[in-house]
Amino acid sequence: MSNGERVVLALGGAGTVGSGLVKGLLDRGFKVAVVSRDKNKLEKLRDFVSPSTKGNLTTLVGDVGSEEEAEEVKQALLKSVGKITDVVSSLGFSWWQGGPPHTQPLKELHWVIETLLFSTFVSWKTFFPLVRDDPNCTYTFITGGAGEKLLMPGTGFLTVGSAGTLAFCQILREEYAEVPCKLNQVKINTGVGTPERMGPGYLNHVELGEAVATLVERRNKSHTVFNINCPADLKTVICNDKGAL
Template sequence: MSNSDRVVLVLGGAGTVGSGIVKALLDKGFKVAVISRDNSRLERLRAFVSPSTKDNLVTIMGNVGLEDEVEQVKQQLLKQVGKVTDVVSSLGFSWWQGGPPHTQTLKDLHWVIETLLFSTFVAWKAFSPLVRDDSNCTYTFITGGAGEKLLMPGTGFLTVGAASSLAFCQVLREEYPELPCKMNQVNIDTGVGTPDRMAPGYLNHLDLGEAVATLVERRNASHTVFTVRCPADLKTVILEKNL
């Protein structure tokens, strides 16, 4: 199956990490679908991708994190693209600094967990049936290193939410060890920025997108965690290990 025959659903594709992945997939000849609640973010994404690939980008307004809405969005997606062969899940947010736990409310914690874990679960339950039984298909989770450590004082709830996402991915690997679909996780243990907002050690979202797109394209690994701690890891951890 050539790239032009594959349709990749990028969940969170309008965000910083997701937009780099979307652009790289389109540049490789994939058809890509992105769902977002915010039409302005979808407009920015359409303006961001390579002009020659815009016809292969399908954007849909909708919420994939709510059970009572995701099925409707799923049917709309299938009506427009016909099939989905690959899913990249990059849901949630990259930063939260609301303060130490004793200053927060249960509502704050619930929002963090809902954004980082619940949405990932709801989307996985809805969209994984489209790809899970086919060895030619992939489902790739993008997670963050905040789940394994406190980034700095005041970010504790981010660690709790990110850790729950890591645990969910571990559960899926161990609950479904014989799943035909190539299910993998890219765990980013550093910052990610656009070219105009970089810091030392950060990953350029375009370089990250290229690495993730190559992982999806090659389909050489399954039930594997690729941990990226610096820009060099994009090549040694993801690309070279999947030759």
């Protein structure tokens, strides 16, 4: 399949990380579908991507964290774009600093885990069957290093939710070790920002998107974790496959 024949479902594609992924995929000639609960974010995404690629972008308002709505979204997407050949999942939120655990109610912990882990599970359960049995298809998780350390005081719940997502990706690699689909994980151990909101060592979200688009395009790795610690790793780890686990 050429890139133009492939349809990538970008879960979380309207967020900071996701918007860079969507642009990178569209610029390489892929067709891309994005689902979001926020119509305004979808409109901003359409304004953000390259004008010449807008015709290859399909957007749909929906909630992929709900089993019922995710199934409805799947049927609507298949009716609209015909097929899904690749999935890139970057679900979550940009930041959370709610305070020390003893100051938080249970509903806050539930919200963090629902946003980071439950939505990742529900969307995977819904869309993975569309690609799992085809060696020409891919499913790529974008995760973060927050699951392995406390980023700063007050972010403990973020670590709990992120750790759950990392564990989920691990069990998928082991439970589905023989699936033909290229199942990979890009683990980002630094910040990601837009050009106007960059910090020391941060990844530019567009450059990250270009690197992930290269991984999806090549389809030459499976059941691999790509650890990204700095901007240089986008080329040495993803594009050159050095340092992948």
